[in-house]
Amino acid sequence: MPNQAPSAAPEETTPAEPARPAIRLSGLRKHFGDVHAVDGVDLDIPPGEFFSMLGPSGSGKTTVLRMIAGFELPTEGTIELDGRDVSRLAPFERDVNTVFQDYALFPHMSVQQNVEYGLRVKRVPKQQCRERALEALKTVRLEDYGSRKPAQLSGGQRQRVALARALVNRPKVLLLDEPLGALDLKLRQAMQLELKQIQRDVGITFVFVTHDQDEALTMSDRIAVFNDGKIEQVGTPEEVYERPASAFVAGFVGTSNLLGGRGAESVIGRPGLFSIRPEKIRIDGELSEPAAAGDTSATGTVTDVVYVGATVRYAVALDAGGQLSVVRQNVDDAAFADGRVRLSWRNEHSFQVSDVRGFAPGPGAPPPGTPEKRK
Template sequence: MPHQAPAETRRPDRRPPDGQPAIRLTGLQKHFDKVRAVDGVDLDIPPGEFFAMLGPSGSGKTTVLRMIAGFELPTAGTIELDGEDVSRLAPFERDVNTVFQDYALFPHMSVQQNVEYGLKVRRVAKAERRGRAAEALRTVRLGDYGDRKPAQLSGGQRQRVALARALVNRPKVLLLDEPLGALDLKLRQAMQVELKQIQREVGSTFLVVTHDQDEALTMSDRIAVFNAGRIEQVGTPVEVYERPASAFVAGFVGTSNLLSGSGAEAVLGRPGVFSIRPEKIRIDDDLAFPAGSGEISATGVVTDVVYAGSTVRYAVALDAGGQLSVVRQNAGEPVRFADGRVRLSWRREHSFQVPEAG
């Protein structure tokens, strides 16, 4: 008979029955008096996906997460987890765990005790909870830190303890509310990679709320971009960045140029609103240099040069009207164009038309 791991150490099956999404939101709304914080959200998240809800402050993303967790009740609409309507269930009745930006670790307890705490409350046997806590700490690369106190850890290590405390309950869905917001830039970048690796190992569905576009693009399989209580676009990082569904998405995700009006018609030959990513544009001071096959070309004047270490950003006022930003990799001292006159060129397919507001 083949060996089978004991039930308490086997990884649970993460697949919902009959191919159900891990999370399904239908017509979800949340009103605070006259404010519609969430205004009709429909969303399916399959099991095992790392999904990001991205948007500015006040866009509704955190309110959606709190409703999924059970901390807020929806004004209208439904929340389903594995096909079960949990819209009116208490937080402890849902198979989810939440990691907040404030890790809320107990300072008087050791790391091991912090991770065990939820299991202790649920009256899991001592030996089992110690084993599961140790396993969770190994998963987040803190297997040798169980005896330390939170004050003896770095910010990144405390974040991983909070993650272990959530993972020890083996939730099918893990909710993360701005989990890296309190970390410095380098640590935040390192933890983005760590979080993605951990998610792949444990197989749970991760749903992260963030206003940091780089964080969403780096970690997630798909992104929902929120604005004013609604979802503007859902797609992979490549889809959202390269083919924004609206001017808002183009401007919020990454840095984008929006060319419209008479400037767009003069340069592109047709009216509309067009998104052109600044790293796609070539800048040259040879005004007579012809555009290549399949390229768009426009002349203008450099109005500003911003040195940003690895890149240099040029602001160019177009002769045809409008302004474009151009990013070049830093290969030395920033180029200072003699009289400021330049020619910009980019491939025609990099002018992506976006729907106009309204």
């Protein structure tokens, strides 16, 4: 029998270590006298992520951004950028750049000069300034606008110049403080897609602060929802919208119904507070139809109808107690004004949430316990 070489022992593989976060916030607090603007934030943001901080005015999101940038120092806690503690460093000692809502472009300078300005302050050689400015303008698709003055540009173009001015420094993290807030609706929607594409192209970490839910849902890889200086939930847009962690998140991110008390026990079959998105609910004028397998259903009376163009919104007072808002696509002439209706939705679309602390109601979705207005 021929000799056989001994089989090699299987190589041991060690699991790859997780990438070091681009940003790590640990126990972060910021107090202004008796006001706790940020009250214990722990957060990791990985490299290359488009991360949004979403919340109403006064929720602490902008203060967190300013602490990451170095414009505010934390009262407690630490800020790490790529593993380096920068909590007490000046803004120019941190590898970040910030784009504000006010673009602050120099009106007497050309677009190219505005983009080059930061490099010139750092005494980068003139030829290198020009090359890097042109590269940044190409990234934002404005390479043919270098000789123009800011006054000769549209709002969206000025926003992209401000973005190029930040990107030309090649930071590891780009901070954006509501940069689209001054734009009109159509331009803002177009710039949302532009920003996301630019982030994919450059591959650096974007941290975007906004109070606009549509902006956050459209652009983000993940979202942190802020309320009263704390983070209520962190997750992908789908997770935050479809599975809100609290009544506040359900009410603030999009429009949501909250059903609790006797209404929840009667309709859903167990006590608690439940979120049901209006677009998940079907409305039918036929009351005798039994609920399909896997569905929850309830009867009620339409108390209000709002025509919104592409959709029609119905407010329905439930016989079991409570009120639900229903959104229906405007695809036919069916109407249920002042009529008796049956509502139904899939069981999994009744999502249980925590208590009503800080609840921000959407249209047709009053907090539990609010008396319904009936005609």
